[in-house]
Amino acid sequence: MFQTFPLWPERASTTAGGVDALFIFLLTLCGLMAIMIFIMILVFAAKYRRSRGREAEQIEGSNALELTWSGVPLVIFMGIFVWGAAIYFKERTPPQDSAEIYTVAKQWMWKFQHMEGQREINELHVPIGRDVKMIMTSQDVIHSFYVPAFRIKQDVLPGRYTVAWFRATKAGRYHLFCAEYCGTSHSGMIGDVVVMQPAQYEQWLSGGPAAPLAQTGKQLFLSLGCSTCHRFDVQGRGPNLMNAYNRPVLLDDGRTITADENYLRESILTPAVKVVSGFKPIMPIFQGIISEEQLNALVAYIKSLNQSPEGTAGTRNTPTGSPTGQPQMMQVQ
Amino acid sequence: MATSPTPAAERENYLNTEYGIRSWLLTTDHKRIALLYLLLITFFFFIGGFFALLIRLELLTPAGDLVQADTYNKLFTMHGQVMVFFFLIPAIPAVLGNFLIPIMIGAKDLAFPRINLFSWYLLVIGGLLMMYTILTGGADTGWTFYPPFSTAFAKSQVVTAALAIFVAGFSSILTGLNFIVTIHRMRAPGMTWSRLPLFVWANYATSIIQVLGTPVLAITLMLVALDRLFAFGIFDPQRGGDPLLFQHLFWFYSHPAVYIMILPGMGVVSEVVSCFSRKRIFGYKFMALALIAIAVLGFLVWAHHMFVAGISLYAALVFSLLSYLVAVPSAIKVFNWTATMYKGSISYATPMLYAFGFIGLFTMGGLTGLFLAALGVDVHVTDTYFVIAHFHYIMVGGMVMAYIGGLHFWWPKISGRMYPEAWGKLAALIIFVGFNLTFFPQFVLGYLGMPRRYWQYSPEFQVLNVLSTAGATILAVGYVLPMVYFLWSMRYGKVADENPWGAAGLEWMTASPPPTFNFDETPVVTWEAYDYANLKEVPVEP
Ligand SMILES: [Cu+2]
Numbered sequence: 001m002f003q004t005f006p007l008w009p010e011r012a013s014t015t016a017g018g019v020d021a022l023f024i025f026l027l028t029l030c031g032l033m034a035i036m037i038f039i040m041i042l043v044f045a046a047k048y049r050r051s052r053g054r055e056a057e058q059i060e061g062s063n064a065l066e067l068t069w070s071g072v073p074l075v076i077f078m079g080i081f082v083w084g085a086a087i088y089f090k091e092r093t094p095p096q097d098s099a100e101i102y103t104v105a106k107q108w109m110w111k112f113q114h115m116e117g118q119r120e121i122n123e124l125h126v127p128i129g130r131d132v133k134m135i136m137t138s139q140d141v142i143h144s145f146y147v148p149a150f151r152i153k154q155d156v157l158p159g160r161y162t163v164a165w166f167r168a169t170k171a172g173r174y175h176l177f178c179a180e181y182c183g184t185s186h187s188g189m190i191g192d193v194v195v196m197q198p199a200q201y202e203q204w205l206s207g208g209p210a211a212p213l214a215q216t217g218k219q220l221f222l223s224l225g226c227s228t229c230h231r232f233d234v235q236g237r238g239p240n241l242m243n244a245y246n247r248p249v250l251l252d253d254g255r256t257i258t259a260d261e262n263y264l265r266e267s268i269l270t271p272a273v274k275v276v277s278g279f280k281p282i283m284p285i286f287q288g289i290i291s292e293e294q295l296n297a298l299v300a301y302i303k304s305l306n307q308s309p310e311g312t313a314g315t316r317n318t319p320t321g322s323p324t325g326q327p328q329m330m331q332v333q
Numbered sequence: 334m335a336t337s338p339t340p341a342a343e344r345e346n347y348l349n350t351e352y353g354i355r356s357w358l359l360t361t362d363h364k365r366i367a368l369l370y371l372l373l374i375t376f377f378f379f380i381g382g383f384f385a386l387l388i389r390l391e392l393l394t395p396a397g398d399l400v401q402a403d404t405y406n407k408l409f410t411m412h413g414q415v416m417v418f419f420f421l422i423p424a425i426p427a428v429l430g431n432f433l434i435p436i437m438i439g440a441k442d443l444a445f446p447r448i449n450l451f452s453w454y455l456l457v458i459g460g461l462l463m464m465y466t467i468l469t470g471g472a473d474t475g476w477t478f479y480p481p482f483s484t485a486f487a488k489s490q491v492v493t494a495a496l497a498i499f500v501a502g503f504s505s506i507l508t509g510l511n512f513i514v515t516i517h518r519m520r521a522p523g524m525t526w527s528r529l530p531l532f533v534w535a536n537y538a539t540s541i542i543q544v545l546g547t548p549v550l551a552i553t554l555m556l557v558a559l560d561r562l563f564a565f566g567i568f569d570p571q572r573g574g575d576p577l578l579f580q581h582l583f584w585f586y587s588h589p590a591v592y593i594m595i596l597p598g599m600g601v602v603s604e605v606v607s608c609f610s611r612k613r614i615f616g617y618k619f620m621a622l623a624l625i626a627i628a629v630l631g632f633l634v635w636a637h638h639m640f641v642a643g644i645s646l647y648a649a650l651v652f653s654l655l656s657y658l659v660a661v662p663s664a665i666k667v668f669n670w671t672a673t674m675y676k677g678s679i680s681y682a683t684p685m686l687y688a689f690g691f692i693g694l695f696t697m698g699g700l701t702g703l704f705l706a707a708l709g710v711d712v713h714v715t716d717t718y719f720v721i722a723h724f725h726y727i728m729v730g731g732m733v734m735a736y737i738g739g740l741h742f743w744w745p746k747i748s749g750r751m752y753p754e755a756w757g758k759l760a761a762l763i764i765f766v767g768f769n770l771t772f773f774p775q776f777v778l779g780y781l782g783m784p785r786r787y788w789q790y791s792p793e794f795q796v797l798n799v800l801s802t803a804g805a806t807i808l809a810v811g812y813v814l815p816m817v818y819f820l821w822s823m824r825y826g827k828v829a830d831e832n833p834w835g836a837a838g839l840e841w842m843t844a845s846p847p848p849t850f851n852f853d854e855t856p857v858v859t860w861e862a863y864d865y866a867n868l869k870e871v872p873v874e875p
Pocket residue numbers: 108142143144178179180181182186189
């Protein structure tokens with residue numbers, strides 16, 4: 001019976017415990033506050049019930065009381081704020097060496113691209129104990145990546161990347177829900193997150209024939225002709241992309257921005273919007289020409305260029321520091 | 334106690350000065366316009382309620398079996414649009430506020446009586462457009478209209494729905510404007526700001542939001558229509574637009590709109606608690622200030638609806654912090670109502686039962702708001718049934734309780750008749766029980782992770798959904814009862830004298846129902862608000 005009628009969601013990520021702790025704290029605190037108020041109301045209602053011969057005692061108010069019951073809650077609220085913010089800060093800050101999984105949401109399915117090349121639909125395999133960073137975009141409307149057992153949720157928007165991360169702690173099959181209303185089959189846009197023991201996960205990985213994502217990206221880079229302008233040996237007509245990812249870039253309008261995933265994405269789709277200083281806006285627009293999945297492969301390839309000139313494009317997504325020792329910018333979007 | 338009251342029929346009052354449909358449809362009497370609003374929004378309340386029942390029936394089983402997915406999506410969309418824009422927002426201001434504000438400040442009418450009538454016609458036109466939308470298939474965007482779904486993907490009546498709300502919005506703006514000018518310019522001699530009943534303060538604060546916030550909604554809906562009809566691309570990433578811009582604009586109005594829906598309810602409860610405790614409201618100045626503070630701070634917290642939407646981490650921190658600030662004046666209100674009862678002379682008349690219900694349910698709604706403002710918890714529960722439960726505790730548990738309680742409280746003034754007290758108490762109890770059974774399980778569902786707007790769901794959520802549906806049927810009975818006995822009482826109810834509750838306030842110093850110009854002579858106010866110290870004692874129990 002209890003199995004079919006749970007009262008508490010499963011806890012299967014490193015985030016979940018912290019969220020539950022604050023939730024339980026709030027339940028206790030607010031429960032006590034509510035009970036206190038309800039008891040006062042009931043007691044007053046019973047004790048001061050209207051009766052003949054007794055009149056109400058007029059009381060104007062009390063500044064001391066007013067200040068107390070605004071001041072004390074304010075202090076408590078600030079405490080809750082800080083606690084909630086601390087959890088959120090962690091939720092929004094993927095660890096630097098996270099494994100990356102590219103996600104494309106569309107009406108009404110979830111498509112996942114692993115760095116190793118595996119592709120899945122409505123099912124996501126992840127190992128226990130590895131930080132996983134979901135780099136997500138939508139092909140159409142807004143969706144939301146929600147895994148209740150991990151206590152994480154992040155809207156997935158068309159036209160940009162948003163990021164979520166988690167570290168699974170317990171093997172099992174967990175709900176994946178779309179949490180942002182997206183049309184007819186919104187409630188059918190669901191799937192399973194399959195958390196596996198590392199060894200089993202390795203086995204699962206080796207099952208497919210697929211080429212690594214960055215390798216696919218490299219082939220696209222060549223076949224779409226990107227390599228004619230973006231050269232690694234001599235200065236081409238486009239910027240050299242070696243070690244470009246996550247570095248500051250000076251734009252021709254004088255601004256300096258970070259070449260994060262969203263910038264790479266935007267520069268492929270609509271290159272003229274943010275042109276690197278010293279270059280001409282001659283790159284063709286790829287919006288509508290390549291699919292979201294191809295775009296992900298290209299971005300994964302360009303990011304892989306941070307590691308070593310050619311070699312690692314295609315290796316496993318393993319932890320690497322940034323070669324120059326520069327701290328990687330936090331991914332906020 | 335006064336001698337047996339003169340039957341309303343023998344005295345001239347606002348109801349019997351003129352008869353005939355023309356005398357109603359062309360009236361500029363704020364009291365008659367209030368009744369026109371009452372008819373209109375009661376109609377929409379039952380339309381919206383009917384959609385809610387269908388939603389609950391569909392959710393009785395995990396499979397989508399009662400209606401099609403698209404139909405379900407339209408049901409929750411139209412439920413939201415009808416309830417928010419055609420019931421909750423006009424409810425207390427346009428019905429009770431319209432009827433009471435001029436009387437409470439000792440005026441003959443609102444500052445702009447014809448604009449008042451025009452506002453009603455605007456809501457009628459908006460309502461007709463909404464009905465047209467519904468009858469031609471309805472919209473399926475959710476009441477929130479998020480693009481690019483609403484602008485580029487939905488295949489339903491999005492534009493007419495937006496237009497209906499656009500027009501209704503102007504009704505709301507004009508009503509707010511009318512109230513602000515009236516409260517500033519029409520107060521009777523001696524009716525200073527510090528002597529205003531809190532109901533007037535609450536409607537004043539509400540009016541500020543209506544006037545400042547609603548135009549932003551109008552603009553936003555217009556942009557949605559332009560995007561949809563002419564592919565302007567303002568919210569469309571394919572054309573360089575930004576869907577998050579829409580969410581900012583929408584919530585810039587729609588968060589304060591929550592306060593449009595709850596502040597007037599707080600006003601009602603202040604009047605009722607004070608009257609049935611026979612005490613001046615505890616901390617009057619703080620209560621008035623808290624209303625204004627909520628109205629102002631309410632404009633600074635909108636992005637707490639967007640913590641997982643893709644806004645920057647730091648923006649989220651700021652909006653979480655500000656959301657906690659707005660919780661403080663709400664807490665002040667609850668504490669002061671409770672303190673007002675201390676050493677009072679408390680009656681359990683029906684309006685007071687609703688006030689108890691309001692305080693309890695509003696407290697629950699407010700406290701669960703603390704969960705949602707906590708960033709780390711919000712990520713998990715936003716867009717789940719937790720949010721649904723939270724805002725229904727505020728809007729239905731709070732606002733609708735206050736509205737129905739207020740109708741009972743002022744019914745003798747409005748109709749000149751008493752409602753049947755025993756039935757009143759029974760209905761209040763049924764509503765309270767039905768409400769909690771409907772919405773409490775949804776908090777649990779939300780934390781378990783059931784997303785909102787789901788037509789079919791995972792079987793482990795069924796038990797809680799069945800409870801919720803059972804509650805909704807009880808709640809429906811509770812809502813039909815008052816409508817029946819209010820109608821009954823108009824003919825058969827006991828005739829009410831001018832002040833059946835022994836309440837303070839100018840509205841109780843004129844006849845029930847009041848004459849067309851409210852007072853035979855303009856009153857001169859020489860006493861403070863809630864002057865229960867100097868009022869005659871009333872019977873032990875009504
Ligand atoms: Cu979706």
